[in-house]
Amino acid sequence: MFPQCQNKHEMKLKLTKKQILSAQKLLTELKEFSNKGYGSINKLIILKNNMLTDNIIIKYDKMYVMGGEPEYEYPIAAIDPSGQISFIEKNFKDIFQKSAFLSECNPIDIENPKDYELIE
Numbered sequence: 001m002f003p004q005c006q007n008k009h010e011m012k013l014k015l016t017k018k019q020i021l022s023a024q025k026l027l028t029e030l031k032e033f034s035n036k037g038y039g040s041i042n043k044l045i046i047l048k049n050n051m052l053t054d055n056i057i058i059k060y061d062k063m064y065v066m067g068g069e070p071e072y073e074y075p076i077a078a079i080d081p082s083g084q085i086s087f088i089e090k091n092f093k094d095i096f097q098k099s100a101f102l103s104e105c106n107p108i109d110i111e112n113p114k115d116y117e118l119i120e
Helices: 017-035 095-103
Strands: 014-016 039-049 056-066 069-073 076-079 085-087 105-107 117-119
Touching (some): 017 076
Parallel strands (some): 014 117
Antiparallel strands (some): 039 056
């Protein structure tokens, strides 16, 4: 077994106020979706990915019923420094490319200012 390697000089994620506000708005909308009984949101996690520098990634599973049949979605939202939200799950060629991207992500806590540097 190989020991976990951590780069002590890893660059701290830089986030803007607009990004954090957009992330909080999306999280509030997802909570309301669930609270109002429209469906359920599971496995929600907030991430960073070094390939999408300075973006927040929000991944979750969404289940709802449409026409009496259960529907499942697996959204991956990327929030850029201007606060623009893009759903990128369809940008991957296949499940392997998507899995490779997600394997390079690390969780962050946007409620904890020590996890990032706030910029304008």
